[in-house]
Amino acid sequence: MTDQSSDQPGEERGGTTRRRALMLGAVGASAVVSIRPALAQTQASVINCEIPVPDAGRAGSYIAADGSIVPAGTPGAFPPASLAFKGEDVKTALAGGQLPGTTYEQNQAYVKYIRRLQSGTSGFTCFASLQMPRG
Amino acid sequence: MGFRVGSDWRAPIAELERLYAGYPQPEDGIPDFTVRLFAARPWRRWLRPAVTLGGDFVLPDAAPLPLAQGLLAAEMAMNLQMALGQRRYLLLHASAVERDGCAVLMTGLSGAGKSTLAALLGARGWRLMGDEFALVDPATGLVHAFPRLVSLKNAAIDVVRAALPEARFGPLLAGTPKGDIRHLVPDAEAVARMAEPAQPALILFPRFGFDAAERGLGPSEVFVRLTQASTNYVALGERGFEAMTRLVREVPARAIDYPDADSAIAQVETLWSAL
Amino acid sequence: MAERLYRAVPADALRIVPLDDFTLIFHRPSGLSHLVTAPAPEILELLEQGPLTRAALLARLGERFELADASVEALDARLGELVATGLVEAA
Amino acid sequence: MERAVSRDATLLVQALRDPTSVAALDAQGWTALIAMARAEQLIGTLAHRLDGVAMPAAAARILADARGSAIEQRRTAVWEAEAARRALAGVDTPVVLLKGTAYAAAGLAAGQGRSIGDLDILMPRRTLDVVERALLDAGWEWVKPDPYDDAYYRHSMHELPPLIHRERDRMIDVHHTILPLTARVTPDAEALIADSIALENGLRVLSPEDMICHAAAHLFADGDLAGGLRNLWDIHCLIGEFGVAGLVDRARRHGLSAAVARAARLAHALYATPVPERWRKLSYTDRLYRRRLLARDGWGRPTRRLTRFGFYLRSHWLRMPPAMLARHLWTKWRKGYRPV
Numbered sequence: 001m002t003d004q005s006s007d008q009p010g011e012e013r014g015g016t017t018r019r020r021a022l023m024l025g026a027v028g029a030s031a032v033v034s035i036r037p038a039l040a041q042t043q044a045s046v047i048n049c050e051i052p053v054p055d056a057g058r059a060g061s062y063i064a065a066d067g068s069i070v071p072a073g074t075p076g077a078f079p080p081a082s083l084a085f086k087g088e089d090v091k092t093a094l095a096g097g098q099l100p101g102t103t104y105e106q107n108q109a110y111v112k113y114i115r116r117l118q119s120g121t122s123g124f125t126c127f128a129s130l131q132m133p134r135g
Numbered sequence: 136m137g138f139r140v141g142s143d144w145r146a147p148i149a150e151l152e153r154l155y156a157g158y159p160q161p162e163d164g165i166p167d168f169t170v171r172l173f174a175a176r177p178w179r180r181w182l183r184p185a186v187t188l189g190g191d192f193v194l195p196d197a198a199p200l201p202l203a204q205g206l207l208a209a210e211m212a213m214n215l216q217m218a219l220g221q222r223r224y225l226l227l228h229a230s231a232v233e234r235d236g237c238a239v240l241m242t243g244l245s246g247a248g249k250s251t252l253a254a255l256l257g258a259r260g261w262r263l264m265g266d267e268f269a270l271v272d273p274a275t276g277l278v279h280a281f282p283r284l285v286s287l288k289n290a291a292i293d294v295v296r297a298a299l300p301e302a303r304f305g306p307l308l309a310g311t312p313k314g315d316i317r318h319l320v321p322d323a324e325a326v327a328r329m330a331e332p333a334q335p336a337l338i339l340f341p342r343f344g345f346d347a348a349e350r351g352l353g354p355s356e357v358f359v360r361l362t363q364a365s366t367n368y369v370a371l372g373e374r375g376f377e378a379m380t381r382l383v384r385e386v387p388a389r390a391i392d393y394p395d396a397d398s399a400i401a402q403v404e405t406l407w408s409a410l
Numbered sequence: 411m412a413e414r415l416y417r418a419v420p421a422d423a424l425r426i427v428p429l430d431d432f433t434l435i436f437h438r439p440s441g442l443s444h445l446v447t448a449p450a451p452e453i454l455e456l457l458e459q460g461p462l463t464r465a466a467l468l469a470r471l472g473e474r475f476e477l478a479d480a481s482v483e484a485l486d487a488r489l490g491e492l493v494a495t496g497l498v499e500a501a
Numbered sequence: 502m503e504r505a506v507s508r509d510a511t512l513l514v515q516a517l518r519d520p521t522s523v524a525a526l527d528a529q530g531w532t533a534l535i536a537m538a539r540a541e542q543l544i545g546t547l548a549h550r551l552d553g554v555a556m557p558a559a560a561a562r563i564l565a566d567a568r569g570s571a572i573e574q575r576r577t578a579v580w581e582a583e584a585a586r587r588a589l590a591g592v593d594t595p596v597v598l599l600k601g602t603a604y605a606a607a608g609l610a611a612g613q614g615r616s617i618g619d620l621d622i623l624m625p626r627r628t629l630d631v632v633e634r635a636l637l638d639a640g641w642e643w644v645k646p647d648p649y650d651d652a653y654y655r656h657s658m659h660e661l662p663p664l665i666h667r668e669r670d671r672m673i674d675v676h677h678t679i680l681p682l683t684a685r686v687t688p689d690a691e692a693l694i695a696d697s698i699a700l701e702n703g704l705r706v707l708s709p710e711d712m713i714c715h716a717a718a719h720l721f722a723d724g725d726l727a728g729g730l731r732n733l734w735d736i737h738c739l740i741g742e743f744g745v746a747g748l749v750d751r752a753r754r755h756g757l758s759a760a761v762a763r764a765a766r767l768a769h770a771l772y773a774t775p776v777p778e779r780w781r782k783l784s785y786t787d788r789l790y791r792r793r794l795l796a797r798d799g800w801g802r803p804t805r806r807l808t809r810f811g812f813y814l815r816s817h818w819l820r821m822p823p824a825m826l827a828r829h830l831w832t833k834w835r836k837g838y839r840p841v
Contacts, residue, residue: 022449022475024484031450032491033432034668035362035443037369049196086198126196137559139532141800163557164528169536169801191539191801220539222566355432355445362443372441372573373425380427380434440580441573442669494640494668496584 051123052084053110065105067112078106087126090114136221136270136281137161138213142172143180147205154206154284154305154318157326168192168216172208175199188212192219204308207316210284217268217281218366224270224279225371225378228364231264231278232256237336237410238278239403240269240386242364245313248343248399251291254319255396256403258298263325264333273371273378276385277332282325284318292317294396336410338388341399345392349402357388416467416489417499418457424497426451437497444495449475449488457498464489509795509804510730513537514771516547517734520554531560533799540801541730542616545571549614571614578602578617581671585622586704588639592631595705597623597697599676599715603706604735607698611738616731619663619672623707625694626677633661633675642667679715680722688718688755709743710751717764718757729794730771736764737772745777763787767794 025031054061054069062077064070070077085099093099094114098107117124137160142148161167171189174180184202188194190212200208217226229242230253239256241249250266257263264280271278284305287295292315296304305318340352340360352360361379362368368375389406393399425436432445435454446454449471456462456470468485471477492498512534515522526534538544548564548571556564582602589596599621604612624632641664661675678690693715697705707715716739720732745765752761767790768774770783783791796805 019474019476022452022471022477024449024471024477024479024481024488027483027487029487030491031447031488032495033359033445034495035359035369035445036668037670038366049194050198051196084198123196139536161559163531163559165531165535165557165559165563167559167563169532169539171800171802189802191536222570223562353431354429355434358429358434359445369442370570370573372576373436373438374569376425376436376443383429384427439576439583440669441576493587496580496587499587501590 049087049126050084051087051090051114051117051126053081053113053123055117055122057122063109063113065109065112067109067114067116069113078109081110084123085110085114090127136168136217137166138168138170138216139166140170140172140209140213142186142205142209143174144172144184144186144202144205146202147172147186147209150206150305151209154303154320157323159329168213168220170209170212170216172205172212188215190216192216194219198312200311204311206305206318207308207311210286210318213283214267221268221270221367222370224272225375226365226367227269227271227361228267228366229269230266231269231280231333232261233264233280233331233333234261234407236333238264238269238333239337239339239407240278240335241339241341242269242361243341246288246343247341248291248393248396249341250285250287251295251396252341252399252403254285254287254291254295255298255400257322257325258295259400262328263321264329271335271378271382272332273374275332276335276378276381278335279332280325280329282321282329284320287317287319289314295319298396335382335386337406338382338386339403339406340388340390342390342392343399344394346394347398347402348392349406350390352388352390354383358383413463414500415461415463416457416493417461417501418454419497419499421458435497437495440496442495444497446497450492453488453492454497461501508798510537510541510797511795512799513541513543513547513797514730514795517543517550518772520551523551523554523556528557529799531557535560535563536799536801537797540797540803542728543731543734545574545614545616546731546734547614568614571616574617575605575612575615577671578620579606581620581666581669581673582606582622582704583702584639584666584669585620585636585673586702588641589624589632589635592624592628592635594625594628594694595697595699595703597694597705597707599623599679599707600719600735603712604738606700606704607706609738610742611735613738615735619674621674621676623676623679623690623693623697626690629661629675629677636664636673636675640667641665641673644672679718686718686756686760688714688757692754708751709739710747711755713739713743713745713748713764714752714755714757714761717752717760718755720764721760726790726793730797733764733768733771733794737768737774740765740768740774740776763790767791771795 061069062074064077117127169191172186175187179185185199186208187199229240230249231238231240253266265282266285268281269278303320308316391402423438427434432447433451435444493500538547544567548567601617644663663672665672679688696708699705716736752758765776765780769776798804
């Protein structure tokens, strides 16, 4: 169904047989723009969302160097972050920056923890939205 | 659109009661959405009280706000219900003002000045329909008003106070995630006529901080920009498509750059009289 | 792989609104909207008349239009985009 | 009335079970019902159930919106299944749809008005590598950047790590069985696939008995029973539509006899699902489950909040009903009721 008659200017106009020029375009070009569903995670909300390390269900546990959650006091592991990290901070950290108030090794461990977040864990939606840059 | 707001603290409710005093109750006593402001941890009610946003529709992991910004939290939570849950109208993140039954919609990124312009036009004889959301009825194409507190940020606060010395304002909320915020209470006309829809007549994409300029936009650019400004375009399916294509085909659209409010108002009035 | 047939969705599954350089297509089965530009509307129009192989499609495009840059790779890229949206099905 | 009815989700269950029961609701009752239904992801189902029942105009508008929204969700879900079918056309086994998408695609009562989130599909375990490759080629992406060292899903779970489509923002969960591999119960995944039923478009759904078995497994798989009322409504509809013939044998084969029996008892107790006599009486433990399932108040808040940690807190329920504690903590400034 066409809402408006789709005329084809140039195509056999006035009885001539001159064909309309058409470019297929470069391989890397694009002829289709799809309208994406609006995600709940708008830009503003990403900046305003946060990720606790570790999540509230395991508050007090330590974070090992590989990002796993270990009992409090485990040697070589890092104590929980005192405040949840903001989406912006995590975004920077994922790009190679450092989470505020962390040492180098602590930052590495926290970032690994964040990367391992599972759906359903607090902070996951925030993290997932950071992984999906809007076009 | 009516809301029910519950809070673990009295203060945000008291502020809402004061600022929304003249507003009608929800029809049949049944609000469209429920909003809750709560302490995520019991001790957060008293100890560095932090307001978590809740309600029918929520964003997981949203950062809580300090209790001093409870009014902002309430407004954000209500807006969130609209952004995530509105399915009756095509929702455009736009401000709207009306004159003679026709509406100007203004949309743009945060900081474009849509709230400020709507407030200032409201001071010049236009009816304020809303500063945050414009609701387009897919069945009629008409814009419905959503005249909530006008959220003014930073420098805009003094600009609007100067233009509307008699108006009522909420408390100054300093240091929010968006800077300083102060809410303007819509005037009596905006509240009294909130049930009156208007014919969309002009769509503007304002941009603050540039030399005055304006340009037309092709329909496909308008379409893309409006879908980006809508939180429920895709969710509405074909009804959204109908409403959006109607807007794009029937309503003229202009992008305007402006260096200050006076110049923007002049641009809008000029464009309006040329319609 | 070489002789895949490309098939367009039935016309009644679409709402097509030409805007400017872009044509707006609403795809009813998905509820999604796509803005497409040349040569996508032309490809869709040809495929509406019946499924075609890539080679046949390229030939038909060549009959109807003056193709300045006819290449299988470019057509593949365009078909790939249309397949990704579901406006064209490859079988 | 409102105080009594909105203390837990009995109000919602009652409205689903007997649509005429809403005739007794006042404005507060309606408000509570709507908030509960939204929180339990049952607003579309409720709207469908109450279609045509007399109610205040404001409630009718909200439910009409919910019906419209459910129709769009259904369209999106069914299309997502079709997109997966196209993407996986090169895999030599057909795609078996699970849960909400299956109900919608098969046109079952359980799908009417149902909210549908992710696409869940069941594929044989041996095909997972091919499936993964095909989905990645067709525009799905890992939700996480480095899933390859994420052994958790691959070795412990019953699914691939979640993938999301980069254009449509829809998640797909590819299961190779219906319970985590770590669970003591190991359903017969091959039988699930072998006995699945083809739909017109080549997609498949589980057989009726397997659908019920899976719905029961799914209901109890999450320790905290999140979304339990919705999942139980699925079971109610499936049993109502298909009956229970062959169900006991099938459940035994999957090691799901206890889950299916409990699900049937709870469905009967809450939704008056027609079930055989032996499933009409709740055990003591069943009552705890019912208590958990109904833990939602008229503001849409989870009550009995401690249950979020799962059933290891069950003992606490006996000593101090969490609802009492939660209400105690939460209800002080509940009076604010502002229209805007």
